[in-house]
Amino acid sequence: MRVMAAEGSSGARRARPKLVAVPTDTHTDDTHTDDLGPGDGNPGAGRQGGARAGGDPLAHPGVSDAGRLSDVDEWGRSQHMRDILAKLYDPIYDSWFRVEWEGFDKIPREGGALIVANHAGAIPADAPSVMHGIERELHRPVYGLADEVFKKMPVVNLAWSRLGGVQAHPDNAYRLLREQQQLVMVFPEGAKGPGKPYSERYRLRRFGRGGFVQIAMRAGVPIVPLAIVGNEETMPIVAKVPALAKLLGLPYAPITANMFLGPLGALVPFPAKMRIRVLDPIVLDVLPDQPRYSRSRIMDTSEDIRHAIQEELYDMLRRRRSVWFG
Amino acid sequence: MGRRVLVTGLGSFWGGRVAQALERDPGVDVIIGLDTSEPTVELDRTEYVRTDESYSILSRIVRATQVDTIVHTFLVVDSSLMSSRRMHEINVIGTMNLFAAASQPESKVRNVVVKSSTLVYGSTYADPVWFSEDSRRSAVPRHGVERSLLEVEGYVRDYDSDNPDVAVSLLRFSNVLGADIVTPLTRALDLPLVPAVFGFDPRLQFVHESDVVRAMMFVLEHDLAGTYNVAGEGLLPWSEVTAMCGKRSAPLPPVGRGLVGALLTRVGIDMPPELIDLLTYGRGIDNRRLKQAGFEYCCTSAGAVAAFAEASRLRGAIGAESTYRYERDVEQFFRHSPAVIRDQPR
Numbered sequence: 001m002r003v004m005a006a007e008g009s010s011g012a013r014r015a016r017p018k019l020v021a022v023p024t025d026t027h028t029d030d031t032h033t034d035d036l037g038p039g040d041g042n043p044g045a046g047r048q049g050g051a052r053a054g055g056d057p058l059a060h061p062g063v064s065d066a067g068r069l070s071d072v073d074e075w076g077r078s079q080h081m082r083d084i085l086a087k088l089y090d091p092i093y094d095s096w097f098r099v100e101w102e103g104f105d106k107i108p109r110e111g112g113a114l115i116v117a118n119h120a121g122a123i124p125a126d127a128p129s130v131m132h133g134i135e136r137e138l139h140r141p142v143y144g145l146a147d148e149v150f151k152k153m154p155v156v157n158l159a160w161s162r163l164g165g166v167q168a169h170p171d172n173a174y175r176l177l178r179e180q181q182q183l184v185m186v187f188p189e190g191a192k193g194p195g196k197p198y199s200e201r202y203r204l205r206r207f208g209r210g211g212f213v214q215i216a217m218r219a220g221v222p223i224v225p226l227a228i229v230g231n232e233e234t235m236p237i238v239a240k241v242p243a244l245a246k247l248l249g250l251p252y253a254p255i256t257a258n259m260f261l262g263p264l265g266a267l268v269p270f271p272a273k274m275r276i277r278v279l280d281p282i283v284l285d286v287l288p289d290q291p292r293y294s295r296s297r298i299m300d301t302s303e304d305i306r307h308a309i310q311e312e313l314y315d316m317l318r319r320r321r322s323v324w325f326g
Numbered sequence: 327m328g329r330r331v332l333v334t335g336l337g338s339f340w341g342g343r344v345a346q347a348l349e350r351d352p353g354v355d356v357i358i359g360l361d362t363s364e365p366t367v368e369l370d371r372t373e374y375v376r377t378d379e380s381y382s383i384l385s386r387i388v389r390a391t392q393v394d395t396i397v398h399t400f401l402v403v404d405s406s407l408m409s410s411r412r413m414h415e416i417n418v419i420g421t422m423n424l425f426a427a428a429s430q431p432e433s434k435v436r437n438v439v440v441k442s443s444t445l446v447y448g449s450t451y452a453d454p455v456w457f458s459e460d461s462r463r464s465a466v467p468r469h470g471v472e473r474s475l476l477e478v479e480g481y482v483r484d485y486d487s488d489n490p491d492v493a494v495s496l497l498r499f500s501n502v503l504g505a506d507i508v509t510p511l512t513r514a515l516d517l518p519l520v521p522a523v524f525g526f527d528p529r530l531q532f533v534h535e536s537d538v539v540r541a542m543m544f545v546l547e548h549d550l551a552g553t554y555n556v557a558g559e560g561l562l563p564w565s566e567v568t569a570m571c572g573k574r575s576a577p578l579p580p581v582g583r584g585l586v587g588a589l590l591t592r593v594g595i596d597m598p599p600e601l602i603d604l605l606t607y608g609r610g611i612d613n614r615r616l617k618q619a620g621f622e623y624c625c626t627s628a629g630a631v632a633a634f635a636e637a638s639r640l641r642g643a644i645g646a647e648s649t650y651r652y653e654r655d656v657e658q659f660f661r662h663s664p665a666v667i668r669d670q671p672r
Contacts, residue, residue, distance in 0.1 A: 019479075019482060019483045019486045019487075019494060019496055019552060019553050020459055020460050020552075020553045021476075021479065021480070021483060022446045022447055022461070022462065022463050022476065022479070067628075068562070068566065068628055069566050069569050069570060070563060070565075070566045070569075072529070072562075072563045072566065074455065074456075074529070074560070074561045074610065075455060076455075076527075076529060076563070148451050148452045149451075151451040151452075151607070152451045153525075154523075154524055154525020154526060154580035155525040156525075157451075157525070157526065158525060158526060158527050161527075166455065167451075167452075167453070167454065167455065169452075169453070169454040169455070170454075171454035171455075171456065171458075171461065172454050172455050172456075175455070175456065
């Protein structure tokens with residue numbers, strides 16, 4: 001699309017960009033945002049600057065900018081809130097889950113990267129642990145992509161957003177990774193990971209439709225896979241109540257083993273030892289900013305990553321002597 | 327020969343402002359303003375023509391005045407002002423007649439600027455944080471004003487593709503704030519307790535009222551065609567906006583908020599459904615395309631809120647200022663009487 005400023009010459013042919021509609025088609029039923037469905041076009045490319053502003057037709061008013069009252073950024077994240085949470089979460093991270101990392105150095109200290117991991121536990125403790133661990137060591141924010149259902153829930157959406165959660169939309173992921181070179185975490189299994197019963201623990205679900213690979217390709221950032229052990233045992237799901245889930249609009253409504261320990265058990269996870277292994281970052285050998293990528297390439301890469309995490313989980317489980325002590 | 331401009335909605339806030347800006351432009355020879363009601367701002371050389379809402383006399387005016395530029399500001403984006411039927415009549419039928427008049431064979435129209443709104447993107451839980459000009463809506467439009475503006479944009483696009491040598495620019499403006507403009511949002515901020523939806527703190531984007539007029543003048547001046555978002559830099563949480571205005575908020579229940587909005591509207595507090603959506607999910611607007619074309623904003627989002635807050639404090643102290651009143655006979659005298667000596671240096 002070109003934007004041209006033909007000054008004065010009303011007869012001259014102008015390069016005319018097409019007017020764009022706002023299409024009104026909705027997501028289809030099986031479009032989960034964790035799939036990060038195919039993004040269309042690239043918002044940043046192909047624009048050409050026209051003429052600079054000449055004399056302003058109106059004088060500037062007195063107010064230009066004013067001091068902000070909060071530090072909430074464009075994504076809704078607040079460093080202040082993050083710092084408060086860090087103080088609260090530190091003891092949980094160090095003493096309850098006793099999180100241990102292997103290969104932490106593989107997480108890039110600068111530049112964008114897409115962190116993908118397996119996802120488990122009825123209320124997954126992996127997201128806060130990964131975000132907390134990386135932010136504490138590297139002092140750089142981690143944005144976590146979450147399903148759109150969270151954005152519908154009062155309080156939850158607000159807390160999640162202030163603490164670095166972002167709606168898992170391809171446009172959001174692209175802007176974070178490509179334009180702002182941030183660290184972004186996504187669980188490609190989506191809600192299917194934490195929603196699986198305990199009997200199927202550590203068996204990875206389908207990695208959506210490989211949307212995370214496509215995003216990394218478009219953004220030209222490496223994918224850093226993590227294998228996380230211990231999460232499945234923090235809040236095992238023994239049964240599910242689909243009718244309740246439907247009623248509340250949740251992805252799943254579990255009955256967890258924790259609930260048998262009393263009312264608090266619904267929220268308090270078991271103190272399983274959590275180990276996080278960082279796999280070698282995968283640099284995708286494609287040009288960024290392409291409108292489309294080969295579907296087979298996307299699915300193959302996605303399956304390779306899923307397979308690598310799965311193998312690594314088996315290896316870690318082979319070495320694990322105790323659920324509680326690692 | 328300078329431009330001959332037709333401004334629709336002269337009596338509206340924006341029409342009047344645009345006409346004033348055009349009057350200051352020496353490159354503009356003739357300004358004709360259409361509206362159903364009289365202008366509310368002081369105008370020097372703009373000719374006011376009273377029409378009906380759907381602009382049925384437009385083709386005659388376009389033929390008779392040979393305008394080369396149309397600035398279409400008369401689109402209703404505040405659904406609390408009127409019934410949806412009347413809004414449809416003004417927005418959709420008015421735009422249809424306008425473009426019908428502008429596309430007659432003898433029409434000299436070369437530039438069209440349409441003032442639309444970012445309401446066309448909607449506001450739902452599935453939205454991206456930023457909407458660019460090419461973003462898709464996440465859900466089908468549910469509210470009358472959104473549907474009506476989308477229909478209007480359809481006519482604009484049709485006209486654009488039928489008339490390849492007319493530069494058509496479609497500007498989508500974000501929530502406007504400033505010293506004078508009154509919208510459902512400013513009315514909400516002027517309440518003693520500002521409504522908010524419990525458990526939600528959406529991020530909103532604002533544009534200063536003077537940037538709205540400047541943007542329209544900018545696209546005219548530079549013959550920019552295409553669709554452009556107009557929104558100040560930065561997203562602000564609603565709680566912060568409320569705090570900047572020195573107000574406290576009153577939480578509305580997150581469930582059944584549409585019903586609560588309807589009840590509030592019934593008791594005189596305007597809460598149109600699209601405002602409730604906005605206060606739940608917010609809306610971010612990617613403003614980079616217009617900036618890349620060279621436009622410079624005078625205000626960020628926070629600046630626009632601050633300007634509104636200052637004006638609101640002033641109003642609180644001295645009351646609303648007296649408004650201009652259009653006196654038809656006086657205007658006629660100054661414009662057309664041979665007794666008035668025009669072209670004198672001021």
